[in-house]
Amino acid sequence: xxxxxxxxxxxxxxxxxxxxxxxxxxxxxxxxxxxxxxxxxxxxxxxxxxxxxxxxxxxxxxxxxxxxxxxxxxxxxxxxxxxxxxxxxxxxxxxxxxxxxxxxxxxxxxxxxxxxxxxxxxxxxxxxxxxxxxxxxxxxxxxxxxxxxxxxxxxxxxxxxxxxxxxxxxxxxxxxxxxxxxxxxxxxxxxxxxxxxxxxxxxxxxxxxxxxxxxxxxxxxxxxxxxxxxxxxxxxxxxxxxxxxxxxxxxxxxxxxxxxxxxxxxxxxxxxxxxxxxxxxxxxxxxxxxxxxxxxxxxxxxxxxxxxxxxxxxxxxxxxxxxxxxxxxxxxxxxxxxxxxxxxxxxxxxxxxxxxxxxxxxxxxxxxxxxxxxxxxxxxxxxxxxxxxxxxxxxxxxxxxxxxxxxxxxxxxxxxxxxxxxxxxxxxxxxxxxxxxxxxxxxxxxxxxxxxxxxxxxxxxxxxxxxxxxxxxxxxxxxxxxxxxxxxxxxxxxxxxxxxxxxxxxxxxxxxxx
Amino acid sequence: xxxxxxxxxxxxxxxxxxxxxxxxxxxxxxxxxxxxxxxxxxxxxxxxxxxxxxxxxxxxxxxxxxxxxxxxxxxxxxxxxxxxxxxxxxxxxxxxxxxxxxxxxxxxxxxxxxxxxxxxxxxxxxxxxxxxxxxxxxxxxxxxxxxxxxxxxxxxxxxxxxxxxxxxxxxxxxxxxxxxxxxxxxxxxxxxxxxxxxxxxxxxxxxxxxxxxxxxxxxxxxxxxxxxxxxxxxxxxxxxxxxxxxxxxxxxxxxxxxxxxxxxxxxxxxxxxxxxxxxxxxxxxxxxxxxxxxxxxxxxxxxxxxxxxxxxxxxxxxxx
Numbered sequence: 001x002x003x004x005x006x007x008x009x010x011x012x013x014x015x016x017x018x019x020x021x022x023x024x025x026x027x028x029x030x031x032x033x034x035x036x037x038x039x040x041x042x043x044x045x046x047x048x049x050x051x052x053x054x055x056x057x058x059x060x061x062x063x064x065x066x067x068x069x070x071x072x073x074x075x076x077x078x079x080x081x082x083x084x085x086x087x088x089x090x091x092x093x094x095x096x097x098x099x100x101x102x103x104x105x106x107x108x109x110x111x112x113x114x115x116x117x118x119x120x121x122x123x124x125x126x127x128x129x130x131x132x133x134x135x136x137x138x139x140x141x142x143x144x145x146x147x148x149x150x151x152x153x154x155x156x157x158x159x160x161x162x163x164x165x166x167x168x169x170x171x172x173x174x175x176x177x178x179x180x181x182x183x184x185x186x187x188x189x190x191x192x193x194x195x196x197x198x199x200x201x202x203x204x205x206x207x208x209x210x211x212x213x214x215x216x217x218x219x220x221x222x223x224x225x226x227x228x229x230x231x232x233x234x235x236x237x238x239x240x241x242x243x244x245x246x247x248x249x250x251x252x253x254x255x256x257x258x259x260x261x262x263x264x265x266x267x268x269x270x271x272x273x274x275x276x277x278x279x280x281x282x283x284x285x286x287x288x289x290x291x292x293x294x295x296x297x298x299x300x301x302x303x304x305x306x307x308x309x310x311x312x313x314x315x316x317x318x319x320x321x322x323x324x325x326x327x328x329x330x331x332x333x334x335x336x337x338x339x340x341x342x343x344x345x346x347x348x349x350x351x352x353x354x355x356x357x358x359x360x361x362x363x364x365x366x367x368x369x370x371x372x373x374x375x376x377x378x379x380x381x382x383x384x385x386x387x388x389x390x391x392x393x394x395x396x397x398x399x400x401x402x403x404x405x406x407x408x409x410x411x412x413x414x415x416x417x418x419x420x421x422x423x424x425x426x427x428x429x430x431x432x433x434x435x436x437x438x439x440x441x442x443x444x445x446x447x448x449x450x451x452x453x454x455x456x457x458x459x460x461x462x463x464x465x466x467x468x469x470x471x472x473x474x475x476x477x478x479x480x481x482x483x484x485x486x487x488x489x490x491x492x493x494x495x496x497x498x499x500x501x502x503x504x505x506x507x508x509x510x511x512x513x514x
Numbered sequence: 515x516x517x518x519x520x521x522x523x524x525x526x527x528x529x530x531x532x533x534x535x536x537x538x539x540x541x542x543x544x545x546x547x548x549x550x551x552x553x554x555x556x557x558x559x560x561x562x563x564x565x566x567x568x569x570x571x572x573x574x575x576x577x578x579x580x581x582x583x584x585x586x587x588x589x590x591x592x593x594x595x596x597x598x599x600x601x602x603x604x605x606x607x608x609x610x611x612x613x614x615x616x617x618x619x620x621x622x623x624x625x626x627x628x629x630x631x632x633x634x635x636x637x638x639x640x641x642x643x644x645x646x647x648x649x650x651x652x653x654x655x656x657x658x659x660x661x662x663x664x665x666x667x668x669x670x671x672x673x674x675x676x677x678x679x680x681x682x683x684x685x686x687x688x689x690x691x692x693x694x695x696x697x698x699x700x701x702x703x704x705x706x707x708x709x710x711x712x713x714x715x716x717x718x719x720x721x722x723x724x725x726x727x728x729x730x731x732x733x734x735x736x737x738x739x740x741x742x743x744x745x746x747x748x749x750x751x752x753x754x755x756x757x758x759x760x761x762x763x764x765x766x767x768x769x770x771x772x773x774x775x776x777x778x779x780x781x782x783x784x785x786x787x788x789x790x791x792x793x794x795x796x797x798x799x800x801x802x803x804x805x806x807x808x809x810x811x812x813x814x815x816x817x818x819x820x821x822x823x824x825x826x827x828x829x830x831x832x833x834x
Contacts, residue, residue, distance in 0.1 A: 050714075052714060069713075070713060070714045070715070070716050071716040071717070071718055073716075074715075074716035075716070080714070082714060086708070086710065086711040086714050086715065087708070087711060088704055088707035088708035088711050088712070088774060089707070089708065090707045090708075090770075090774045090775055091703065091704065091707045091708075091774065095700070095703070095704065096711075099704050099711060099712065099715035099717070100704070100712070100715030100716035100717045102697035102700060102701070103697065104697065104698065104701065104718055104721055104722075105696070105697060105698065106697055107696070107697040107700075108697075151715065
């Protein structure tokens with residue numbers, strides 16, 4: 001009996017096409033996996049099934065339903081564990097476990113029953129005894145994850161969707177979870193697993209749908225689900241975005257690194273990381289969601305403090321400073337540009353020029369008066385170099401396209417004349433032309449002795465651009481690839497925690513995709 | 515009461531506040547704690563207590579939901595009971611009760627519609643409501659006057675402790691206590707604490723918000739009856755001051771305007787604390803400026819109690 005049948009689902013958020021023709025079929029009584037890289041649309045597809053995201057087009061049949069809001073999905077027996085951990089921090093454990101379990105007027109069971117059932121369930125799942133009256137805010141992340149899992153399992157779903165693409169569970173916990181999934185499967189329910197932990201998924205899934213750039217590129221049955229097949233389907237045709245090949249800078253032995261991380265630990269369990277960045281280098285940083293790569297760059301930028309270890313900058317050959325705060329990073333000439341413009345970059349209510357100048361007022365003022373002329377000149381020169389397109393610089397920054405907003409932020413970073421520039425996925429949602437401008441600009445910066453750290457969620461960005469790529473996996477630095485080794489196969493394998501790159505056979509790729 | 519134990523922390527400051535002010539009042543104005551004194555106190559404090567209770571579920575429902583229109587709403591019900599009902603000879607108690615509660619509920623449903631469907635933030639929607647009702651009240655009755663139904667103005671003698679005002683307060687507590695045990699209340703709390711979690715967990719957040727406003731309407735109607743009983747006539751402006759006082763009482767009582775936290779016990783304690791401040795200050799001879807002194811002390815009390823609550827919470831969270 002078919003549980004889910006999705007045909008040609010399309011969904012765009014503004015200009016980003018999250019889903020561009022995704023299809024999926026799963027049967028009752030099986031565990032089905034949705035696999036794909038970051039941003040391939042797997043979480044969006046899961047949200048379509050649970051009724052949170054309404055698709056622009058396509059046909060949906062989930063056990064005879066087409067839910068348009070979560071309440072409807074839950075009533076139809078579809079329970080979802082979202083990528084974001086949905087808990088009300090101020091409420092107690094039992095209230096969170098039984099969130100939404102009551103009908104609007106009638107309670108499903110008494111409070112005492114709920115408390116004891118919440119306690120029992122969490123004891124079984126998380127192997128810890130938690131007082132059900134504890135406020136959730138006081139609990140660690142993995143317990144919060146178990147709370148939402150308990151909520152979903154207690155709904156006794158006929159279809160359970162588990163988006164674990166950034167789940168906060170360790171290996172042992174994952175095994176316990178798999179046991180729960182298998183018992184649901186025994187009971188005839190369907191389990192959908194959204195994941196990128198392919199090693200574990202190979203063990204328990206019966207079928208898998210592979211997504212790439214919002215499209216379904218293949219469906220694998222039990223016998224065909226191997227790490228090799230999955231990786232092969234996931235990897236796109238190499239689109240070489242960066243144009244001219246870049247000559248690698250020769251780093252002399254006596255040269256001091258511009259930035260150095262010694263024994264940095266991202267969490268209690270991860271291995272310490274040593275990292276050196278030399279002037280003139282462009283280093284790419286990659287990893288799957290939750291691999292810790294984003295945490296690592298924010299430590300380098302002085303935004304977060306490491307659990308252990310330190311970050312240092314060298315000024316001259318003997319003088320070193322520790323970076324332990326944003327102020328220290330700023331003083332040492334490290335600037336940070338975030339790709340999450342809305343959250344960490346722009347001031348949406350301010351103008352273009354104000355957004356550009358906001359970090360420079362300190363430098364461009366005399367006795368408290370802002371040097372407008374100086375700032376305007378600086379803006380003009382940066383704007384030309386980056387070719388920012390705008391009508392009037394006193395317009396609100398939100399009147400610009402995403403790419404041009406990003407350019408203003410990058411102009412802001414460059415205007416501070418930094419020694420090291422750290423970019424966190426700056427090309428997210430940016431068109432190819434802007435990307436090319438950005439690459440050219442960063443290259444120029446590097447050949448003038450600057451150092452660049454470039455985190456990207458699109459590995460194609462590193463080709464012919466990065467001198468080195470640092471790949472993170474499960475909270476640690478997993479592999480460090482030299483320029484000659486940077487290829488789709490190597491990067492992807494390392495991101496999925498495979499030391500040996502998968503050997504690609506072009507014939508089977510097209511076969512699998514068909 | 516074991517099941518409420520972990521949530522009692524926010525009541526620590528208001529309880530202390532009431533105790534301290536109660537002792538001061540007992541010293542400065544011992545007549546407050548006589549039989550007649552308490553009966554009068556109950557009568558005078560009832561509208562504020564009920565107004566504070568009314569805005570509590572709306573605050574719990576989240577989105578920074580603070581009902582600024584509560585004062586003029588109580589005023590509206592007051593003037594319409596006098597002008598529309600009493601002047602036309604409609605004085606049947608059952609009908610007047612039903613009218614007061616229904617009128618307040620209709621207004622709350624209107625507010626909820628604006629907040630839910632027009633997506634106006636509660637503070638703006640209720641600010642607009644505040645100004646509209648203020649005007650409407652003056653149109654209906656341009657200056658204080660008229661007569662409340664006789665049975666209602668008899669409440670205003672305030673010489674008996676076991677009066678209808680006390681029964682209304684008890685009824686309000688019972689209603690709240692029962693309401694608190696319903697699934698609807700859980701939905702409102704969850705929505706106030708985290709609307710996204712509530713939505714994805716399958717809570718009908720539209721119905722839950724309507725429910726919060728409806729229960730608020732019930733209490734607002736009761737508050738208006740108590741106010742009408744207290745003044746025995748219609749007053750188009752008397753209710754307005756209740757808005758800021760009720761919000762002060764709510765915050766004093768530890769209910770978070772961010773939503774999801776609190777209950778009416780805190781709001782009631784807050785309202786009692788405010789009444790006690792009034793009593794204590796009245797015992798000093800401030801003459802013409804006594805009204806200003808009361809305002810000043812309300813403000814100081816608010817700041818101090820929020821600071822104390824912050825300290826109390828810090829100490830509670832640190833060992834965890």
